[in-house]
Every structure is written in structure tokens, then in C-alpha cells.
Amino acid sequence: MNAVEASEQLIELVRGNDDIANHADGCDAGTMAAAESDLGVAFPPSYRRLIEEFGTWxxxxxxxxxVYQTPAMGQKLLGSVTETLDARSQYGMPSDLIVVMFDGMGGLVALDSSQVDREGEYPVLVWNPGDVDRDSMERLGDDFGSFAFALCQRAVTRWQESG
Incomplete structure (x- = not known):
């Protein structure tokens, strides 16, 4: 299964578990282009597919x-855009990383656009404020779609088994 196929599986997983899942309404092409412009980097195909579908989830x-907006914040792009730009300005995060989630231990789960594979995907790393050596960053996956699907599949299984 490639990264985009994994994203499609994750979409089915979220839609099939609406009792334990939440999501926004997705992003249109204009919002996506604005997000990429603000960040100065394109989203990889598997992450783009999930943002198109859900926006945030x-x-x-x-x-x-x-990537999402709220009435209270107006046109400001929230989520990955805000968190990435904040991490860059406040903590010196490299400009080729895109924050996609928090790791729960003070680190940021990020996509590394400096390492593009043949399908246009970026590896998933954990960046901690102050990290400068990419080789020392924990690598969580080869692409966002596969990483996110596996993570969510495990979480849903644990949730079901605990209930």
C-alpha cells in the first residue's frame, strides 16, 4: 500500500468510527495553496489528501x-501552518519541516521536505526545540499516510479493546 492509499484507508477508518473521531470540513484548493505559500513548502500527497478531506481530525x-480556519480567527490559517510558523520563529525549527502533530513529550512530529522520495512523500520525524542534527532526530515513518494510518489503526484497536 502506498502513502496515498494509506490516507484513503485512514479516511475510511475515521468515517467508520464517528463515535470516537472528529473532523472539520476539509480544505479547498485556495486554502491549500495559501497554506503552502505561507509555509514556503508544498505538502506531500498523502498529507494533502487528508487535509483536502478533513482539514483537521x-x-x-x-x-x-x-489546516483549518475558525470564525473567531477569521482568515488566519490554523493547525500546521500556525504551529510550524510559531516553531520556526520561536524555537528555530528548520524551514523545511512541517509540523503535523505534537508527540506529547514536548516534541513536534514533522514532515521533512528536504528528503523527498519518488512519490513526492516526506519522512516523518520528531523535532525537539534545539535539534540541529537531522541524523539524531527520531524517524517515525517513511511517509505521512502510512505513519498516520498505522498510528490511528492501533489507537482504534486499543480503544475498542478497552471498551
């Missing part, structure tokens, strides 16, 4: 930043 306790 969570399932069984796993939260993904995505």
Missing part, C-alpha cells in the same frame, strides 16, 4: 493539526 485520542 482526531480519532481515538490521536490528534492531527491539518
Amino acid at each position: 482526531d480519532i481515538a485520542g490521536e490528534e492531527f493539526l491539518g
Whole structure:
């Protein structure tokens, strides 16, 4: 299964578990282009697919930043855009990383656009404020779709088994 196929499986998982999942309404092409412009980097195909579908989402306790707007914040792009730009300005995060979630231990789960594979996907790393050496960053996956689907599938299974 490639990264985009994994994203499609994750979409089915979220839609099939609406009792333990939440999501927004997705992003249109204009919002997506604005997000990429603000960040100065394109989203990889598997992350783009999920943002198009949901904007932002969570399932069984796993939260993904995505890209979204709220009436209170107006046109400001929230989620990955805000968190990435904040991490860059406040903590010196490299400009080729895109924050997609928090790791729960002070680190940021990020996509590394400096390492593009043949399908246009970026590896998933954990960036901690102050990290400068990419080789020392924990690698969570080869692409976002596969990483996110596996993470969510485990979370849903644990949720079901605990209930």
C-alpha cells in the first residue's frame, strides 16, 4: 500500500468510527495553496489528501493539526501552518519541516521536505526545540499516510479493546 492509499484507508477508518473521531470540513484548493505559500513548502500527497478531506481530525485520542480556519480567527490559517510558523520563529525549527502533530513529550512530529522520495512523500520525524542534527532526530515513518494510518489503526484497536 502506498502513502496515498494509506490516507484513503485512514479516511475510511475515521468515517467508520464517528463515535470516537472528529473532523472539520476539509480544505479547498485556495486554502491549500495559501497554506503552502505561507509555509514556503508544498505538502506531500498523502498529507494533502487528508487535509483536502478533513482539514483537521482526531480519532481515538490521536490528534492531527491539518489546516483549518475558525470564525473567531477569521482568515488566519490554523493547525500546521500556525504551529510550524510559531516553531520556526520561536524555537528555530528548520524551514523545511512541517509540523503535523505534537508527540506529547514536548516534541513536534514533522514532515521533512528536504528528503523527498519518488512519490513526492516526506519522512516523518520528531523535532525537539534545539535539534540541529537531522541524523539524531527520531524517524517515525517513511511517509505521512502510512505513519498516520498505522498510528490511528492501533489507537482504534486499543480503544475498542478497552471498551
